Each structure stands twice: as C-alpha cells, then as structure tokens.
Amino acid sequence: MDAGITISLRGAILRPWSEDDICGLARVANDPTIAATMRDGFPSPYTTDDARRFIELATGSAPGLLLAIEVDGNVAGGIGIHPLTDVYRKTAEIGYWLAMPHRGRGIATAAVGALVPLAFAQFDIHRIQAGVFSNNPASMRVLEKNGFNREAVHQKAVVKNGIVMDEVLYVQIKKGELWDQTGTTRLP
Numbered sequence: 001m002d003a004g005i006t007i008s009l010r011g012a013i014l015r016p017w018s019e020d021d022i023c024g025l026a027r028v029a030n031d032p033t034i035a036a037t038m039r040d041g042f043p044s045p046y047t048t049d050d051a052r053r054f055i056e057l058a059t060g061s062a063p064g065l066l067l068a069i070e071v072d073g074n075v076a077g078g079i080g081i082h083p084l085t086d087v088y089r090k091t092a093e094i095g096y097w098l099a100m101p102h103r104g105r106g107i108a109t110a111a112v113g114a115l116v117p118l119a120f121a122q123f124d125i126h127r128i129q130a131g132v133f134s135n136n137p138a139s140m141r142v143l144e145k146n147g148f149n150r151e152a153v154h155q156k157a158v159v160k161n162g163i164v165m166d167e168v169l170y171v172q173i174k175k176g177e178l179w180d181q182t183g184t185t186r187l188p
C-alpha cells in the first residue's frame with residue numbers, strides 16, 4: 001500500500017506519521033482513558049520514548065498501514081490496519097484511537113470508512129476484524145456504522161487494568177467473493 005497516502009475527511013485528514021509528530025503524539029496519547037480500551041501495546045503513561053518507538057515502526061518496514069489522524073494541523077489520533085500471519089494471513093486487524101476533545105464528531109467513523117475499502121483493494125485479504133472490549137460501546141458503534149458484523153463474543157477473554165471482560169469480535173468480509181455453503185473457497 002502507498003505509505004505516502006493522504007486522505008481528506010470531514011473535520012480531519014489521515015496522513016503518514018512523521019518524526020515531527022513525536023512530541024504531539026506523546027502529548028495527545030498520554031491519556032489513560034484512551035489506553036483503557038486499547039491493548040497493552042498502547043502504553044500508559046505514554047512517553048516521548050514510546051512515541052519515538054511507535055513512529056519508527058510506523059515509518060519503517062512494518063507490514064500494513066499506520067496513519068495519523070490530524071485535526072486542525074495537530075495529531076489527534078491514529079488508525080492502522082495490518083494483515084495477520086500464519087493461517088490468519090487473509091485476515092487483517094483494524095485499530096484506531098482519537099483524543100477526547102475530538103470525539104463525537106464522526107471522525108473515527110469516517111476514518112474507518114476510508115481505510116477499509118483501501119485495505120481490501122490493496123492487501124491480499126478476505127476479512128478485516130476488530131476485537132472490542134465489552135466496555136467500549138463507542139467503538140462498537142463506529143464499526144457497526146461501517147457495516148461490520150458482530151461475529152462473536154469471546155467470553156472473559158481480556159484483562160485490562162485488573163478487570164476481566166468479554167471481547168466482542170467485529171468483522172467485515174470482502175464483498176463480491178463466492179463462498180460455498182460450508183463457508184470455504186479454494187484459493188487459486
């Protein structure tokens with residue numbers, strides 16, 4: 001996928017991360033209410049060193065696509081899609097976050113809506129999924145508004161900040177592919 005991609009949304013743009021974002025990222029990401037609904041790979045507290053490591057990854061050879069969400073010229077969040085490995089290599093995972101002051105304006109919904117078709121077009125994948133903690137109805141709504149289906153509830157699958165909770169798996173299957181009645185298809 002073209003790592004130099006920039007996508008204009010209403011109220012935000014999606015664009016590649018840059019070294020110039022290190023301080024801005026550390027500033028907006030250092031919010032425990034963001035980390036609370038993310039995997040532990042999203043640090044809390046979020047230091048400048050964490051931001052530097054992330055931006056090295058995002059601007060390096062990491063498979064997939066990691067983009068900054070920019071609002072009014074400043075980093076406001078992030079979104080990424082990366083293909084999984086092994087037998088899951090036809091599946092990609094999507095993740096995203098947005099700083100509190102910018103929420104509730106449809107920015108995450110628009111970002112997901114822009115990236116999903118691009119990922120289907122440019123990665124060799126059949127499905128995109130997101131595991132959402134059961135304490136995160138806003139994220140479930142973002143996915144539902146983008147046509148994701150609530151496929152499964154993984155009971156007590158997650159422990160975050162000392163609380164065990166369910167993980168809800170949301171899935172979107174690439175449209176236009178032919179599957180037989182057992183849900184299988186032979187790859188060329």
Ligand SMILES: CC(C)(COP(=O)(O)OP(=O)(O)OC[C@H]1O[C@@H](n2cnc3c(N)ncnc32)[C@H](O)[C@@H]1OP(=O)(O)O)[C@@H](O)C(=O)NCCC(=O)NCCS
Nearest residue numbers: 034037096097098103104105106107108109137138139141
């Ligand atoms: C999830 C997140 C990215 C949503 O960002 P956002 O830009 O505010 O999302 P949108 O404005 O596009 O849509 C949010 C939707 O959730 C709804 N919502 C918000 N809080 C809600 C709640 N407590 N219960 C139910 N719905 C809720 C909003 O009303 C809106 O739906 P609507 O358009 O039908 O009214 C943001 O809350 C966030 O960054 N959270 C922390 C990180 C995170 O959880 N990332 C996802 C991990 S799976």
